[in-house]
Amino acid sequence: MQDQEKECSDNCPVFGVESGVPVIGLGVLVISFGIIPLVFLPPSAIPVPLALVFVMFGIFLIWIGATK
Numbered sequence: 001m002q003d004q005e006k007e008c009s010d011n012c013p014v015f016g017v018e019s020g021v022p023v024i025g026l027g028v029l030v031i032s033f034g035i036i037p038l039v040f041l042p043p044s045a046i047p048v049p050l051a052l053v054f055v056m057f058g059i060f061l062i063w064i065g066a067t068k
Contacts, residue, residue, distance in 0.1 A: 027061030030054050 034054025037046040 021065065023065030024062050027058040027065060029058075030061060031058030034058065 031054065034046075034051040038048070038051050
């Protein structure tokens with residue numbers, strides 16, 4: 001039992017999928033949460049700095065998923 005836990009802790013990436021695809025999908029979703037309100041909602045709906053935080057975090061997640 002402990003051997004299996006040790007093996008999993010050494011080899012299991014985020015979300016338990018070695019390809020990184022779930023992290024990339026989450027990154028695309030977070031980017032869309034930053035861009036779509038800026039395009040379709042009035043300017044006061046979401047501040048631009050907050051939208052940039054969403055976009056940059058989404059890019060970071062995509063980068064993490066691509067490097068796995």
